[in-house]
Amino acid sequence: MKSIYKISMIIAVILLIAGANALATNIDGEMKVKVGYVFTDESDNFSVNQETFNTYEGFALSIMDIQVATSNGFNFYGDLANVTMNNRNMNFTASRSGLLKVSFYNNQYRRTYNESGSKYTRRESTGINGEFTPFENIRFFGGFYYNDKDGSQLSVYRPVYDSVEYNTDYTQYSWNAGLSVKYNKTTFTGEYRNIVFQDDTDFSLDREAEQFRLNLFSFLPTERKITVSGGFLYRKDWMDKRTHELKTYTGWGGTNVYFTDIIKFDYRFVATQADHSDVVENTHIYHHTAAISKDWRGQGGMRFGYDYRTYDDQQDRAVSDGILFDGWFKHQNWTTKGKFSQINKGDDKGRTLIGDQQRSKYSLSIGYKDNNWGGIKGKIEKQVKEYDDLDAKADYTSSSIEFVYKYDKLGKMVASFSYVIGEFENAINELDFEFTDKLVNLYLYPNSFDKFELAAGATYYLSERDYDLEKFNLNIKVSYEFMADHFIACKYKAYTYDDLLVANNSYTANIVEVNLIKKLNF
Amino acid sequence: MKIITNIIFQITDIWLKGVRQMKISITNITIRGSILSLLILLIPLLVMGEDEFVGDETCLECHEGMSETLTFTPHRLSSTIDKSFKKINCVSCHSGANIHIEDPSTDNIINPSQLTYIDAASLCFNCHQAHTDLDNYGFDAHVTAEMNCSSCHKVHTQKKGLLLDDKTSFCLKCHTDVKSDFMRNSNHPIRQGNLTCLSCHKFAKRSDNNIAYDMSSVCQDCHPQQSGPYLYEHGAVEFYSIDGGGCIECHEPHGSQTDRLLKQPINNLCSSCHFEPTHMTAHPDRNYNNYSCVSCHTDIHGSFVSEKFLDPNLPSKFVDNCYQSGCHQLND
Numbered sequence: 001m002k003s004i005y006k007i008s009m010i011i012a013v014i015l016l017i018a019g020a021n022a023l024a025t026n027i028d029g030e031m032k033v034k035v036g037y038v039f040t041d042e043s044d045n046f047s048v049n050q051e052t053f054n055t056y057e058g059f060a061l062s063i064m065d066i067q068v069a070t071s072n073g074f075n076f077y078g079d080l081a082n083v084t085m086n087n088r089n090m091n092f093t094a095s096r097s098g099l100l101k102v103s104f105y106n107n108q109y110r111r112t113y114n115e116s117g118s119k120y121t122r123r124e125s126t127g128i129n130g131e132f133t134p135f136e137n138i139r140f141f142g143g144f145y146y147n148d149k150d151g152s153q154l155s156v157y158r159p160v161y162d163s164v165e166y167n168t169d170y171t172q173y174s175w176n177a178g179l180s181v182k183y184n185k186t187t188f189t190g191e192y193r194n195i196v197f198q199d200d201t202d203f204s205l206d207r208e209a210e211q212f213r214l215n216l217f218s219f220l221p222t223e224r225k226i227t228v229s230g231g232f233l234y235r236k237d238w239m240d241k242r243t244h245e246l247k248t249y250t251g252w253g254g255t256n257v258y259f260t261d262i263i264k265f266d267y268r269f270v271a272t273q274a275d276h277s278d279v280v281e282n283t284h285i286y287h288h289t290a291a292i293s294k295d296w297r298g299q300g301g302m303r304f305g306y307d308y309r310t311y312d313d314q315q316d317r318a319v320s321d322g323i324l325f326d327g328w329f330k331h332q333n334w335t336t337k338g339k340f341s342q343i344n345k346g347d348d349k350g351r352t353l354i355g356d357q358q359r360s361k362y363s364l365s366i367g368y369k370d371n372n373w374g375g376i377k378g379k380i381e382k383q384v385k386e387y388d389d390l391d392a393k394a395d396y397t398s399s400s401i402e403f404v405y406k407y408d409k410l411g412k413m414v415a416s417f418s419y420v421i422g423e424f425e426n427a428i429n430e431l432d433f434e435f436t437d438k439l440v441n442l443y444l445y446p447n448s449f450d451k452f453e454l455a456a457g458a459t460y461y462l463s464e465r466d467y468d469l470e471k472f473n474l475n476i477k478v479s480y481e482f483m484a485d486h487f488i489a490c491k492y493k494a495y496t497y498d499d500l501l502v503a504n505n506s507y508t509a510n511i512v513e514v515n516l517i518k519k520l521n522f
Numbered sequence: 523m524k525i526i527t528n529i530i531f532q533i534t535d536i537w538l539k540g541v542r543q544m545k546i547s548i549t550n551i552t553i554r555g556s557i558l559s560l561l562i563l564l565i566p567l568l569v570m571g572e573d574e575f576v577g578d579e580t581c582l583e584c585h586e587g588m589s590e591t592l593t594f595t596p597h598r599l600s601s602t603i604d605k606s607f608k609k610i611n612c613v614s615c616h617s618g619a620n621i622h623i624e625d626p627s628t629d630n631i632i633n634p635s636q637l638t639y640i641d642a643a644s645l646c647f648n649c650h651q652a653h654t655d656l657d658n659y660g661f662d663a664h665v666t667a668e669m670n671c672s673s674c675h676k677v678h679t680q681k682k683g684l685l686l687d688d689k690t691s692f693c694l695k696c697h698t699d700v701k702s703d704f705m706r707n708s709n710h711p712i713r714q715g716n717l718t719c720l721s722c723h724k725f726a727k728r729s730d731n732n733i734a735y736d737m738s739s740v741c742q743d744c745h746p747q748q749s750g751p752y753l754y755e756h757g758a759v760e761f762y763s764i765d766g767g768g769c770i771e772c773h774e775p776h777g778s779q780t781d782r783l784l785k786q787p788i789n790n791l792c793s794s795c796h797f798e799p800t801h802m803t804a805h806p807d808r809n810y811n812n813y814s815c816v817s818c819h820t821d822i823h824g825s826f827v828s829e830k831f832l833d834p835n836l837p838s839k840f841v842d843n844c845y846q847s848g849c850h851q852l853n854d
Contacts (some may be wrong), residue, residue, distance in 0.1 A: 028593060050707065054714055067594040067680060073603040075594060081715070089715055097596045098608020098649075109716045125744070136608070139651055147744060155816070172746045180651050185644070187651045197746045207751075217647070225640050235739075237751050242826065246751035248762065258640060274762035278753050283762045297638070311764035318764055345766065353757055354765045354795060363699075381699050392794045394785075400698045418702035424786050428793040433786045435779060439702035461705045463779050466787075471705065 029068030029076070029522050036060055036489075036515030038085075042507070046117030049497040049507045051473065053112050053120075054087045060513070066092070073097065086110070086122075102130040113154045115504060121151030121168050129176075141191075142177035150200075169200040178213075185219035204241040211235035225258035245277040262295045281314035291324070302327035307343060316350030320357075333370055339363045355389025374404035374412070393425040411446035438462045451481040469499040485519040576619035577601070581612040584626065588612075591678040608649070615645065615677070635672035642670035693719040700776050708784075709777030722775065741769045752824025756831060758795070759823050788814045 040057040066078040078092035087108055095101035106126045113119040129143025150169040178191030191213045199205040215231040230253030238245040254268035270287040291305030307322040322343030329336045342360040360383070367377035380399040387393065402416040420437040443457040454477070461471040472495070479489035491513040499505035578601045582589055592598050597615075600606035613619045615634055622631040634642050674692070694701050704712050711717055722740050739761075742749040750760075761768040769775070772791055773783040780787050786794065792815040816822050820833035827834050 048707070050709055050711070051713060054711065054716070069593050069598060071604050073598070073606055075596065075598065077594070095596060096607065097598065097610060098606065107716050109711060109714075123744075133607075147746070149747075155814075168747070170747055182651050185647075187647070189651070195746075197749075199747070207746075207749075219644055225644075227640070227643075237749070239751065242753075244751040244753055244826075256640070261638070272762055274760075276751060276755070278751075283764060285762060285764075295638070311766060313764045316764055318766075320766075352765050357766075377698065379699055387795075390795060390797075394794070398699045398702070400701065402698050416698065416701065418699070420702060424790065424794060426786075426790055426794040427797040431790045431793040433790040437702055437706070437779070439705055441701070459705060461702070463706070467779050469707070469779070 026071035027068060027522060028070075029066070029520075031066040031068075031520050032062075032064045032517055033520060034060070034062040034064060034489075034515045034517045036513055039512045039514075041510040042117075043509070044507045045115045045504055046507070047112045047114055047119075048499065048505050049471070049495055049509070050111075052495055052507075052509050052511070054108075054110050055509075055511060056085050056087055058085055060085055060515075073099075098133060098136070100130060100132045102128065104128045111153075113152075119152050119154055119165065121149055121153050123147065123149045137182045139180040139182075140178070141180065142175065144175045145173070147172045167201055170198060171200070172197045185221075187215075187217045189213070189215040191215075205239070206241060207237060207239045209235060209237040225256075227256045229254055243277060247275045249273045262297065264293045264295070266291050266293070283313045284310070285312075286310045289324075298330065300327070300329040307341075309345075310348075311345075311352075316352050317348045318345055318352050319348045320345035322359075333368050333375075335365075335367045335369070337363075337365045354387055356387070358384075358386045358388075360384050372406075374406045376403045377401070390427045391425075392427050393423075395421075395423045397421045409447070411444070413445070414441070414443040416441045434465045435467055436464050438464075453477075453479045467499075468501050469497070469505075471498075472496045479517070485521070487517040487519070489513075489515045489517055491515075575611075576613050576623060578612050580623060581616075581619065585612075588678060591680070594680050595677070597677055634677070635670070637670055637672075639670045642672065646671045703774070703776030703778075706777035707779050708781055710775065710783075741775075748823040750824050752821075752826060754825045754829045754831065756822060756824055788816055 036059075038055070038057055038060055040055055042052065060082050061084045062082055063078070063080045066076060066080070068074075068076040073096050075095050075097075076093070079090070080092070081089045083090065087110070089107040091103070091105040091107075093101065093103040104127070106124070108122060108124045110120050110122050113121070125145075125147050127143060127145035129141070129145070131139055131141040133139045148171045150167075152165050152167050154165055172195065174193060174195040176191055176193040178189060180187060180189040182188075193211045193213070195209040195211075197205075197207045197209075211233060212235075213231065213233045215229075217229045218227065220226040220228060231251070233248075233250040235248045235250075236245065237247075250270065250272045252268070252270040254266065257265045259265065267290045268288070270285075272283075272285045272287075274283040276283075287307075287309045289305055289307045291303050293301060293303035295301035303324075303326050305324040307320075307324060309320045311318040311320075320343050322341060324339075324341040326339040327337070340360075340362050342358070345357040345359075347355060361381070363379065363381040365377065365379035367375060369375035369377075378399070378401040381397070383394075383396045385394040398418065398420040400416065400418040402414065405413045405415075416439075418437070418439040420435075420439075422433075422435045422437075424433040426432055438461070440460045441457070442459075444455065446454050455475075456477070457475045459471075459473045463469050474492075474494040476492045477489065479487045481487050493509075493511040493513075495507065495509040495511075497505075497507040578589070578599050589599050589602060593602070597610055600609045600611060616622075616632050618631045632645075634645055637645065703709065710722075712719070748759075756767075757763040757765050758767040758771045759769065772785060774785050775783060778784055780791075784791055818833060818836055819831045821828065821831040823831075825831045
């Protein structure tokens with residue numbers, strides 16, 4: 001059944017390409033055909049290094065950077081990577097401006113769970129979607145998609161690695177269809193979506209969902225620049241074999257009012273109601289944000305806002321209010337940005353599980369950019385969440401710096417460093433948790449020399465305090481043009497992974513790809 | 523506000539029920555209410571002026587080569603196509619050409635990349651209807667005065683999606699703080715090319731997307747196995763929980779040092795909200811320390827049988843069988 005869907009989608013895309021090309025008097029295009037082999041040399045624990053989970057050894061065929069334009073107005077784009085392998089990743093789009101657009105994608109991903117790599121799950125995502133504009137102001141859109149996952153897996157949580165194996169086998173199908181109508185500066189959109197989940201390990205878990213969405217956006221016909229937008233979403237989730245049902249209703253709306261070109265007021269609201277068939281009370285959440293901002297054209301700006309939310313399940317009620325500020329400033333080659341927000345939430349009636357919360361977030365970045373030699377940019381961000389009633393706190397600070405250097409005679413270099421600190425004070429103090437992460441990246445893009453091209457990159461990651469693990473990744477890519485539009489390319493990737501706190505948690509891999517590439521122009 | 527939204531909720535619910543039960547009548551108040559709502563939504567209309575037409579060949583006399591930069595893009599000039607459905611000319615985006623050809627200067631012609639957000643959106647949304655959703659939620663930092671459509675898109679380029687760079691590294695150019703997250707032990711496969719930032723951050727809506735405000739729905743697209751509705755729901759999982767939960771209460775979506783993208787190791791994470799005295803004192807030998815919380819509370823996202831999300835097969839799971847000792851019942 002799954003193959004039928006996939007083959008139907010591929011046939012539809014091929015028919016569209018064939019039809020468009022047959023009608024065209026002239027075709028202009030380019031693509032790269034890549035044929036080669038991937039050699040892998042992996043050792044130790046296959047379940048720890050996520051970057052190589054989806055790597056396979058074998059013959060690989062790829063058709064990349066497809067760009068075709070036909071004289072009758074059709075355009076085709078696409079990347080069909082590793083078509084012959086189990087990690088294929090393909091996307092393709094055919095379009096004709098003002099009339100239609102059809103996109104197709106398929107990609108597969110493997111996640112490994114045990115040391116030898118014999119226990120794994122595979123996920124495959126496939127979809128086709130399109131839009132059709134028969135009249136200038138009316139656009140139909142829709143698509144069909146499926147996600148499929150199967151395989152066997154182990155629970156891999158610390159402090160123990162559970163050896164109980166369980167199977168996963170499910171498919172989720174969904175389709176949507178909608179209509180968008182535009183008249184002058186107003187766009188109205190309606191969409192219906194249906195989702196079917198089938199669990200092949202336990203049919204009683206099968207479920208379905210449908211949703212209906214209305215959206216509006218308009219520039220109001222006034223002297224002042226005013227936009228209004230809003231919408232409504234109804235969603236129902238239910239299980240055929242059981243009685244549980246969840247309905248959610250979400251309404252939202254907002255406006256931007258430009259008093260002058262530089263002073264703006266904006267307001268947004270979101271109202272959500274959830275009705276659960278097994279709970280007598282409905283849940284209501286209302287969210288309002290209003291802000292005023294001032295902008296100095298191209299030089300700077302700032303925005304102050306107020307945020308108010310209520311959460312009410314008719315037994316308990318919580319209220320939050322917050323402030324937000326962001327600003328930016330540009331002077332010659334310098335750019336500075338800053339943000340701050342603080343939200344306090346507390347029980348207004350009854351007692352919620354988590355109780356009172358304070359959330360604050362700060363960030364500041366500063367950058368210098370020079371068109372001649374590159375630039376440098378730094379950013380620091382801090383998030384703090386405090387839960388007074390639980391006596392818990394999460395404190396998260398990240399800082400990063402990136403340096404780009406260009407030298408016309410040699411090439412380009414990008415170096416970056418990130419430092420992250422996470423500190424969690426939990427309700428059980430003995431189980432507090434903290435970490436520091438350090439990450440160094442270096443990429444080199446030297447200018448091509450004669451017919452050689454080289455690119456290299458390295459990444460080092462270290463996590464310390466309650467963890468003690470490090471990862472290293474090296475990438476080198478060399479290509480040589482041995483005939484006009486014919487290249488031989490070699491890519492080398494090395495990975496190491498070491499967890500010093502857990503036995504048998506290390507991994508090493510050397511992966512080599514050798515490819516012949518032909519660039520086609522037609 | 524609460525009353526108005528409640529009325530809208532009730533009208534929609536009744537209307538959808540009516541449709542499903544095929545009890546549709548033109549006199550039905552819910553149908554009339556819906557039609558009225560649609561009409562109200564369509565009221566604000568604006569009439570727009572048009573430039574006097576200047577042909578592409580005039581522009582290309584000076585701006586030689588610019589047409590070629592559009593060949594493989596949706597903005598390909600109509601004059602290069604046998605028959606076009608939508609007229610796309612230089613002046614479709616660069617209005618003011620009449621004055622510009624008399625007095626060539628960058629000051630007297632519209633360059634969309636130099637416009638403010640509101641003016642750029644007003645221009646680009648003429649054709650890109652789907653992107654009008656960008657403004658719907660308004661919580662998006664990309665809709666600010668310092669940015670406009672050209673902050674992310676470059677029209678005169680051959681890159682896919684007309685982005686300034688490839689999809690992933692493009693976003694990370696500004697969001698440098700997220701870069702290290704994707705290097706962590708457990709991460710979403712962005713670096714491997716299976717996902718892009720836009721797979722989850724669907725602020726610019728396309729025809730295949732879901733609602734972005736409800737974070738849980740975005741996660742459900744790929745992880746339907748964990749979604750409900752359940753008889754017993756874990757409040758931390760549901761976006762509509764009055765505790766303000768959702769998937770990201772426990773998971774760090776970009777990447778984490780811990781399995782399954784958890785913010786902390788599993789037992790630490792659970793202990794950030796739950797303090798269970800019986801777990802700490804009933805067994806002085808702390809036998810439970812050899813297990814993670816989810817060894818017993820397996821159905822942590824929700825359960826159909828256990829209010830505490832316990833494994834239905836729990837009695838057979840342990841050698842020292844907690845249930846045969848007479849201390850614990852399954853729903854204890």
